[in-house]
Amino acid sequence: MSTRKQLHIGMSLAPTWLSGDAWRRADSNIEGIFSADFAVDIARRSEAAHLDFVFRPDVSYLPLEVLATGSGFASLDPTVLLAAVARETSRIGLVTTVSTTFFPPYVVARQLQSLHWISxxxxxxxxxxxxxxxxxxxxxxxxxxxxxxxxxxxFTQVVLRLWDSFPHEALLIDRQNGRYADVAQVRPIDHDGTYLRVRGPLNLPAFANARIPLIQAGASDTGRDFAASVADLVFAPTPDKAAALELRRDLSRRAERHGRSPQDVRLLPGLSLYLAPSRKAAHELFMQTHEHVDKARKLASIKQMIGLDLSDWPVDRPVGATDLPPPADNPASRTHSNLLRRLIERESLYLEQLLLRPEVISAAHWQVVGTVDDAVEQILDWADAGAIDGFIAAPGGSFGSLQLFLEQVVPRLVEAGVFRERYRGSTFAEHLEDR
Known part of the structure; x- marks a missing residue:
């Protein structure tokens, strides 16, 4: 019996293997991304591997400069999509993304509880x-x-209170006495706060005996504190093990300050996987995916994030710490900006190298470009170091990366004693109880 900590693993439903030039491959199935069948196939494969959940990230805008050369941020609504996936799966968790900045909490509480019932x-x-x-x-x-x-x-507290406002126990469905519900248990929340006014109660009862786990995406100082106060899982960019260790320790300290156990806040960084039978083939897959990178757009992004103009940078001059301008007061993404500055402070990279690093080409997630052995070795190394509680897989380059992950990497993690061989429960919350 292994004494290693059990990992929690999610699978991204965002088709990351179609990023860059990968969508141009004959086997990409790019035509299917606006069909529920695309996500259902991934979810079924992930459920067969006994993953904790599938996850659909989301944004609420469409940058046309990105759309011109790839699917970009065009996507189905994540909650509607996962409702379709729910009918085609039976055990795997279904994590949708909803913004607290743009939507009313009553609508969000109802949509999420509806997905909970449907699934x-x-x-x-x-x-x-x-x-x-x-x-x-x-x-x-x-x-x-x-x-x-x-x-x-x-917003989050309002949603939680709305879910509690119509408890499952209030449903009596007593045909003999003609009592459908005990209305004494269904109460308005009468919230009048700084940003929101919501009376309640929710017009949907809570699902029985299964709470809805909360995930928080972000690693800024403010985001960390918010995550430590409410989240079950933290999805954050950690491009290297040192970054993951620092974040894991900080989340533990913050959780304790909020009166929570550190074990209740689990760190699951994104893991971008470019897998192939050999390291050479994996590197070729990675380079094929990114060989036509929009250099001007990447340089503009770097300038926006950290204020460094590299548009006329000599190809034979490394970019180093002394080239960095002072940090901006209010960058669009403080987390991403800090990680890019951190990279340049720690490593001197030529421009060609910098433009291929995850802090520039993606959301600064952990990245493995190699074989199944390489992926397993890195995952076990990070897990044994206490840097992670699991991860969210985001295969890249080709559908083959996803297949290799599910069919070879996951079974190897089971053999190593860090992942479940089969489901023990049927709800998402029960999966998270596996330690």
Whole structure:
């Protein structure tokens, strides 16, 4: 019997293997991304591997410059999509993404509880404050990070109270005496706060004996504190083990300050996987995916994040710590900006190298470009070091990366004693109880 800690593993339903030039492959099935069948197939495969959950990230805007060369941020509504996936699966958790900046809490509480009922207790909520999209919701500008997280904290408490406002126990369904519900147990929440006014109660009862787990995406100082106060899982960019260790320790300290156990706040970084039978083939897959990177757009992104203009940078001159300007007061994403600055402070990279690092080409997630052995070795190394409590897999480059992960990497993790051989429960919350 292994004494290793059990990992929690999710699978991203965002088709990351179609990013860059990967969608141009003949076997990409890019035509199917707006069909529920696309997500259902991934969810079924993930359920067969006994993963904890599938996860659909989301944004509420459409950058046309990205859409021109790939699917970008165009996608089905995540909650509607997962309702379709719910009918085609039976055990795997279903994590949807909903912003607390743009939507009314009553609608969000009802949608999530509806997904919970439809899936028989498998819903999860990825709480985001959003970084863009204000113009689509009548806002003149995005609120500051501090205001967004203050609203998110109030919003989340309102949703939790709405779920409690109509408890499952209030349903009597007593045909003989003609009593459908005990209305004495169904109470308004009468919330009148800084950002929100909601009377309640919710017009949907809570699902029986299965809470809806909360996920928080972000690693800024404000985001960490919010996550430590409410989240079951924290989905955050950790491009290297040192970053993951620092975040894991900080979340533990913050959880204790909020009166919670550190074990109740689990860190699951994103893991971008470019897998192939050999390291050479994996590297070729990675380079094929990113060989036509939009250099001008990446340079503009770097300038926006950290204020460093590399548009005329010499190809033979490394970019180093002394080249960094002072940190910006209010970057669009403080987490991403800090990780990019951290990379340049720690490593001197030529421009060609910098443009291929995850802090630039993606959301700064942990990345493995290699074989199944390489992936297993890194996962076990991070897990044994106490840097992670699991991860969210985001295969890249080709559908083959997803297949290798589910059919070879996961079974190897089972053999190593860090992942379940079979489901013990039927709800998402029960999966998280596996230690």
């Amino acid at each position: 028989n207790g498998r819903a999860g909520w990825n709480i985001v404050t959003a970084l863009q999209g204000h113009e689509n919701f009548g806002l003149q500008a995005m609120p500051s990070a501090e205001e967004r997280y203050a609203r998110a904290a109030e």
